[in-house]
Amino acid sequence: MNISAQSQLPHFPRRRHWYRYHGLFREFLLGELRRTEPDVIVALHQRAADWYESNGFPALALEHLLNTTEWDRSVQLVAALALPTYNAGQLSTVQRWLSAIGDPNIERYPQLAVLAGWASVLTGDTTGAQRWAALVDAAAFDLVTADGSSSFDSARAMLRAAMCATGPEPMMADAAFAVAQEPAWSPWRDTALLLLGEAHLLAGRLDEARALLAESSATAATVNNTDSIVICEAELALLAMDHGEWQEAAGRLELALATIDKKRMHDYVMSVLAFAASARLSLHHGDLDEARRQLARAMRARPSATYALPFVAVQLRLQLAKVYLAIADPATARQLLLEIDDILTHRPALGTLIDGVKELRRVLASTAAAGATVGSPLTPAELRLLPYLQTHLTAGAIGERLFVSRNTIRSEVSSIYRKLGVSSRNDAVQQATVLGLLGA
16 A cells, blocks of 8 residues: 555546545545554555665655664665755755654764754754764764765765854865865765855955855756855855956846745755845845845845854845945844854854954944934935946046936935045945945
């Protein structure tokens, strides 16, 4: 008897259609089976698992095995299926599998403990992440891993790098070890490259970081590891914006957002930076409605960005705070700074991100010192004008390019000065750069 959720009755040629069990009917049959022949249930699950696995349906085989006590076999299948299932936008399915296996069983399998650690990191479960990381650090495993990583040591190094508990340099060492270990065909090589790129970002080595992130994104595309594509393209977009390369940033974010939509990864922690970067880009283009929409998406997903993945958690909040300051919402920016401070109590060594936090603190202090009254956000017209303040063009020359009068330009410049709390063109450019409205 097949008791799969997708069980089907035989095909009837004369009627030319299929009949499916109704869900309630299935539960009724299972209830009857439990009442009349409870000892048969496990054997039926095992038979179903054998059939599904031998016919190329490992995920369905696993669903049946989880109703048995064949933990060795279940662990092997979870280890093999976790990464592709996660990248298909089904992190909740991976979590359910791990829950079904249970912590006591996971503790017996170090390779599965690494995946449990990743699940905790990616869902913002700081307690679980620290627990599994400690267990993994103390474990030994010399067998071939089933998750596709080159070795247990490499998998452990990547988890440790992601959590960045002791700063950029140890993170870089762990990530570099993993990159050296994972061959070109490994489904984990893109993750190792991503982590090494992030470590270089924290160390302020931007050229190295840019090259590694680009390589990670390209490598991820060959193995369909969508999460690496999303976060790498978002990081590269932010780097482009910081250097005034807005067109490149737009192209990278288009890829990131399309990937998120395709795989339904809107609540993934690896997606939040793409939303924050898109809000900043939209603000630069003068599209306040789109900026607010992207802000809302990032704010909804941000609870999953905790100190378990600190370089994402802090970077996200810094970028969001910049945009909120730019739209004249310092209260939300201050809340984000409080969240950053909480993260830093657990992860104080985050390299260049600390400089960004200091700058945010300075800007918020100056905003508070200016009084309780907050200026309005820049209008779309003022945002379009803003990049021209970096040039030596006169008000008349800028007006010709924007098809408005010189007087209009002068009026908008005065409004920009007032809203940014500055009194000169250079100060306006500097303040707009701090807020992320202009590239450095």
